[in-house]
Amino acid sequence: GLMNIWDAGEGTARLAYYYSNPTNVSSNNKIMSIASSTLRTNVVNFGIDWRHFGNLEFVLRSVLDFAATNGGTIVPVELLSFDANALNNRVELVWATSSETESSRFDIERAESAKSGVSTFDKVGEVPAVGNSSVITNYGPFVDRDVVLGNTYIYRLKMIDKDGQFDYSDEKVVTLTSEGAVVTLGEARPNPVNTVSTIEYSLTSEMNVTIKVYDITGKEVAMLFNGNLAAGNYTAKLNASSLVNGVYTVVLTANNVTLTKQITVSK
Numbered sequence: 001g002l003m004n005i006w007d008a009g010e011g012t013a014r015l016a017y018y019y020s021n022p023t024n025v026s027s028n029n030k031i032m033s034i035a036s037s038t039l040r041t042n043v044v045n046f047g048i049d050w051r052h053f054g055n056l057e058f059v060l061r062s063v064l065d066f067a068a069t070n071g072g073t074i075v076p077v078e079l080l081s082f083d084a085n086a087l088n089n090r091v092e093l094v095w096a097t098s099s100e101t102e103s104s105r106f107d108i109e110r111a112e113s114a115k116s117g118v119s120t121f122d123k124v125g126e127v128p129a130v131g132n133s134s135v136i137t138n139y140g141p142f143v144d145r146d147v148v149l150g151n152t153y154i155y156r157l158k159m160i161d162k163d164g165q166f167d168y169s170d171e172k173v174v175t176l177t178s179e180g181a182v183v184t185l186g187e188a189r190p191n192p193v194n195t196v197s198t199i200e201y202s203l204t205s206e207m208n209v210t211i212k213v214y215d216i217t218g219k220e221v222a223m224l225f226n227g228n229l230a231a232g233n234y235t236a237k238l239n240a241s242s243l244v245n246g247v248y249t250v251v252l253t254a255n256n257v258t259l260t261k262q263i264t265v266s267k
Contacts, residue, residue, distance in 0.1 A: 077103050077129070077159045077167070080136060084155040084172035086182040091147055091174050093155060094140035103129035107158035108142055112151060113173065121156065131162075149176045152257075175257045183207070185252045185259040192266040193240045199224070199250060199261070202233045207254040211236050213263075214249045221248065240265045 082095040093108060105128050109121040124144055130137050147153060153176075157169035176182055186200035203209070209229050213222040221243060224236040238250070243265045250261045 077101075077161070079157070079159065079169055081187065082157060082169045082172065083187060084153075084174050085184050085186075086147075086174045086176050089145070089147065089149060089176070091144045091153065091155070091176075092141040093144070093172075094138070094142075095157060095169070096136055096138045097129075097133070098136055100130055100133045100137065102162045103131055104160045104162045105129050106139065107160065108144070109156050109158055110144065111154045113154055114152070118154065121154075123158075129159075147176060151176060170262075173259055175259060183252070183254045183257045183259060185250070185261055188238065188250065188261060188263040192264040193238065194265075194267050195239070195241055197238045197240065197263060199236045199238065199263075200233065201236065201252055201259075203229060203231050203254060206230050210253045212251050212253075213238060214251060215243075216247055224250075238263065240267075 077100050078098040080096040080098040082093075084091055084093045095106070097103075105126050107123050108125045108127070110124045111121045112119045124146065125142055127139055127142060144153075144155075153174050155172045155174065158166055159169065160166040174184065182202075182204045184202045188197045188199045190197055199211075201209075201211075207229060208227070210226045211224040212220050213224065215221050222238060224238060225234075245265055245267060248263050248265060250263055252259045
């Protein structure tokens with residue numbers, strides 16, 4: 001129970017609960033829960049000593065009410081990473097979790113992106129979850145061979161627990177060019193970024209490449225690369241020292257292929 005309000009990062013942090021008459025706790029250290037709301041998330045962070053409450057159930061139920069009222073979904077899976085990469089005429093998906101509680105399975109869903117729009121997501125496979133884990137668990141590769149050169153695909157994970165509750169991962173875009181050349185854009189690491197983040201990308205043939213960064217209003221804030229590259233693996237570095245906190249979009253264009261990734265700046 002010896003805590004103070006932490007209001008760093010994005011969004012607005014507000015006191016959710018505090019110890020009214022705790023023993024051996026100074027008047028400046030009564031905080032036991034913080035509710036943070038942003039455009040993308042609603043989170044309650046707890047530091048709780050059950051001895052200070054007559055009925056702990058009331059506190060826990062109020063947290064669930066907060067999440068439900070604000071559009072939250074309680075899913076006991078902490079997704080650490082998720083990547084989809086094109087390799088010749090197939091796409092391989094890998095992901096990792098940092099912890100799981102009563103998880104059931106992961107459904108792999110895919111949509112197709114074209115000039116006419118994006119199709120609905122369809123299930124293309126499933127992978128059983130470990131169920132319970134407090135350590136990093138790696139999954140994959142899950143291989144999708146039902147793909148066509150020249151098409152762009154969007155992948156996501158549907159994370160389902162044993163009670164039937166579920167949530168979705170971020171979406172990953174993969175493009176296979178009609179000539180058989182493949183462009184991939186990896187996740188920014190670290191993300192969120194404070195100073196410098198590295199973004200990996202690869203080409204399977206010579207291409208003209210531009211990599212730009214846009215803010216939430218669509219304004220270009222950085223040019224990471226512009227030029228012709230041979231086939232190979234490359235990295236681009238984003239210096240976030242001059243950027244304000246927020247969500248940005250990294251856009252890679254290679255010939256007629258465009259890929260995007262999101263990165264969050266948090267100082």
